Amino acid sequence: MMSKMYYEQDARWELIQGKTVAVIGYGSQGHAHALNLKDSGVKVIVGLHEGSKSAAKAREDGLTVTNVAQAVACADITMILIPDEKQANVYATEIAPNLKPGSALAFAHGFNIHFNQIVPPANVDVFMIAPKGPGHLVRRVFTEGKGVPCLMAVYQDFNGSTQDLALAYAKGIGGARAGVLTTTFKDETESDLFGEQAVLCGGVTELIKAGFDTLVEGGYEPELAYFECLHEMKLIVDLMYEGGMAAMRYSISDTAEYGDYVTGQRIITEETRAEMRKVLSEIQNGTFARNWILENQANRPMFNAKRRQEAAHNIEIVGTELRGMMSWLKK
């Protein structure tokens, strides 16, 4: 059975009204949560470290900025929105010693709780509101009067109303305009990691590059390969986003639809599906989390090398040139 979906009218706004939210971090999610909450009438303090690059931006945006310890000390809700790999250390040194008993600790992703990198004290509420979209869209769609759907989970219910508090928080960032689905920290963490690795980020970028490389190796112009494999991806995904696969297939030619049916399964084969199951099991058994934690402890040798290699791929060079000519992409 489908989990219950909550909307704005289900939220008990009085639980967050008059409260102070410390948003720790002012990056992709941080700026969106802080600004959306402020626009919803919630008191927000942004907590950042000494010498933070984003502090000036937060102040320019009209927010109060302090160090992390001070922000946490006066907060009723502390939302941790710094990178996952930095959270455990900042939690131990600056957040835990300043958490008010009876306050709430909140996350937008369950990694650190689920994999035991953060173990909260028993006298706080612990919840998650995880927007199912990038932070910049969480802000953009809010300013357009819409919202990004969110997952909601409660890990610890000290005050007895943590789920209602979480829902009020989701309303404050605009998520309840689109719908808020209940889940657990475990299910959000595992499904989010799987989705971004196998489908949304890892899967899609490798698929696009493989298509681009095949066309270029076949003698076609890189510009043509870029339009075909990357640019048009958004247009096709937009149709699926709006109406599912059937709506996309309604809009494309029957030739494309026939090609879709006969070729798709030659690309995503049983071998690919078996590998997906392996990826999922390595997420579930903690192998991925351990590797990511160790990679950071080693100062990211693999991550940094891969970032450099990926930036040098021909599709990025051609894409930068072509996007420079797309007047509609310029601010």
Ligand SMILES: NC(=O)C1=CN([C@@H]2O[C@H](COP(=O)(O)OP(=O)(O)OC[C@H]3O[C@@H](n4cnc5c(N)ncnc54)[C@H](OP(=O)(O)O)[C@@H]3O)[C@@H](O)[C@H]2O)C=CC1
């Ligand atoms: N990115 C996304 O859209 C999504 C992210 N999430 C989750 O949200 C959380 C935040 O991710 P994301 O928004 O990508 O994070 P970002 O990488 O965008 O966070 C960067 C922010 O954290 C600050 N920061 C870095 N180190 C510290 C520190 N030691 N103390 C205080 N502030 C610090 C940075 O400051 P500085 O100015 O110095 O760089 C910057 O303001 C994660 O749990 C993630 O999994 C969930 C859904 C989607």
Ligand SMILES: CC[C@](O)(C(C)=O)C(=O)O
């Ligand atoms: C898809 C990547 C994501 O999970 C997200 C934007 O939802 C993330 O961790 O950034």
Ligand SMILES: [Mg+2]
């Ligand atoms: Mg995600």
Ligand SMILES: [Mg+2]
């Ligand atoms: Mg994620």
